[in-house]
Amino acid sequence: MNKTANTTFDIHPLLKERWSPRAFNERMIEPNKLMRMLEAARWAPSSSNEQPWRFIVGIKGDETYRSIFETLVEFNQLWAKSAPVLMLSIGHRMSLKNPEKTNVSYVYDVGQAVAYLTFQAMSDGLFVHQMGGFDKKGAARMFNVPDDFEVLTAIAVGYIGDPEVLHPNLKKMEYAERERHPLETMVFKKQFGLPAEFDSHLK
Numbered sequence: 001m002n003k004t005a006n007t008t009f010d011i012h013p014l015l016k017e018r019w020s021p022r023a024f025n026e027r028m029i030e031p032n033k034l035m036r037m038l039e040a041a042r043w044a045p046s047s048s049n050e051q052p053w054r055f056i057v058g059i060k061g062d063e064t065y066r067s068i069f070e071t072l073v074e075f076n077q078l079w080a081k082s083a084p085v086l087m088l089s090i091g092h093r094m095s096l097k098n099p100e101k102t103n104v105s106y107v108y109d110v111g112q113a114v115a116y117l118t119f120q121a122m123s124d125g126l127f128v129h130q131m132g133g134f135d136k137k138g139a140a141r142m143f144n145v146p147d148d149f150e151v152l153t154a155i156a157v158g159y160i161g162d163p164e165v166l167h168p169n170l171k172k173m174e175y176a177e178r179e180r181h182p183l184e185t186m187v188f189k190k191q192f193g194l195p196a197e198f199d200s201h202l203k
Contacts, residue, residue: 001163005178014122020129022079022174023166024158028060029084033124037157040120044113047105052092053113056143060084067142072154073133078167080131083156088139089114089130094148110152121157129156 005016034057041053058065060083068086069077080086091106103109118128131154139151163174189196 001160001175003178005180008183014119018118018122019127019178021127021160021163022129022170023161023163024079024083024127024156025161026060026082026084027159029126029158033121033126034085034157036124037117037120037126041113041117044109044116046109046112047103048095048097050092050096050103050106050109052096052103052106053110054090054092054149056088056090058086060086068134068139068154071135071139071142072131073135076131076133076154079170080129080154080156082161082165083129083158085157087155087157088143088151089153089155090145091150091152092148093150106150107152114153114155117155125159126157127160131155 003017003019005011005019007016038055038057041055042051044053046052056064056068058068065086068088069080072080089110091110093102093106095101095103114128114130121128134154136151139145139154140149143151145151163171166174184195187196188194
């Protein structure tokens with residue numbers, strides 16, 4: 001299935017091919033690929049080098065996987081059950097350098113770490129689907145996450161699967177063309193809302 005992004009400007013092939021499937025192959029992820037993903041996340045940039053990201057990783061068949069799966073909303077359980085790896089991303093809300101001070105960038109920085117993880121996964125032939133539809137407080141209790149940390153997202157990782165195995169309600173989304181808002185609605189110059197214009201040689 002071709003889901004290559006129809007970009008206005010040419011970008012890196014991994015970025016063009018990245019998307020968030022729901023149909024995963026149940027093939028297990030090789031341990032070295034899993035560790036490369038997490039190593040990539042380790043080297044993401046962060047404010048003041050605080051590195052506020054933490055991950056809980058479940059492999060299909062183990063108790064951690066089952067526990068993460070239980071926290072997912074029913075809609076996500078419909079498809080995530082085929083993913084060989086389920087993870088939680090967690091952010092440290094307080095500064096390590098000054099424990100009395102809130103790290104105002106922790107959510108942003110965890111997002112960057114997951115982006116690094118995602119593109120390393122793509123380079124190894126894997127796909128990542130991030131989820132907000134799960135019981136974050138329940139997950140925090142289940143895994144004894146300290147109060148100064150926040151569970152942020154659930155993440156499914158695996159090799160691409162056959163969309164035909166999906167629940168009928170999900171197939172339409174799986175086959176749908178990928179879309180993005182045009183650049184002029186996102187990139188401004190001089191003031192907010194005024195589209196930026198750059199030299200034509202940049203095209």
